[in-house]
Amino acid sequence: MFVVGLTGGIGSGKSAASAHFESLGIACVDADQVSREVVEPGSIALQAIAERHGNGILLADGSLDRAALRKIIFSSEVEKQWLEALLHPLIAEETGRQLMSASSPYVLFVSPLLVESGQVAWCQRVLIIDVPESVQISRTMARDNNDRAQVESIMASQATRQQRLDAADDVICNDGDLQSLHSAVENLHKHYLELAKSHANQA
Secondary structure (H helix, E strand, O other): OOEEEEEOOOOOOHHHHHHHHHHOOOEEEEHHHHHHHOOOOOOHHHHHHHHHHOHHHEOOOOOEOHHHHHHHHHHOHHHHHHHHHHHHHHHHHHHHHHHHOOOOOOEEEEOOOOOOOOHHHHOOEEEEEEOOHHHHHHHHHHHHOOOHHHHHHHHHHOOOHHHHHHHOOEEEEOOOOHHHHHHHHHHHHHHHHHHHHHHHHHO
16 A cells, blocks of 8 residues: 655644545545544453543543543653553554555555654655745634644644655645645546556566
């Protein structure tokens, strides 16, 4: 399977880009979605989290209270490491399963932490959606109703813009309108179809 990894900083427009790839018939595996799936009610992971932290970590419908868990792991490095040791292998396994079962000519793997987490190793190609940091801040403040300090703190926890660009095979500069983004995606889509075809012929 020819895997294109897609990432970008907060507010860069990853979701808009991946949605357009999907509209062109490309399967998309979203790391955030997979991380939610592995802790769904009834899962082994959710059971383990509830055993460790008590049923107070669950919402009334039996699903995970993400805000409560976030508070715990941000205040304790031990709990953060415990959670990562539990979830990372499950997320990796489920991501691999979804990537392998995709039936489109190539598959898009969308992850906000593609560069930081070493997930680039799964990809034949890395696409960065890039915007200036000032645009990231203004977009995210408007979208999420966060203050500037909060957005800057999220950005500080991610790879720097330069680190992402250093890892890129392809870059879309998304500081224009949606039509410009769609055109850039369509051009790369044609390119990826050709790359995936030659990858399949070599396999």
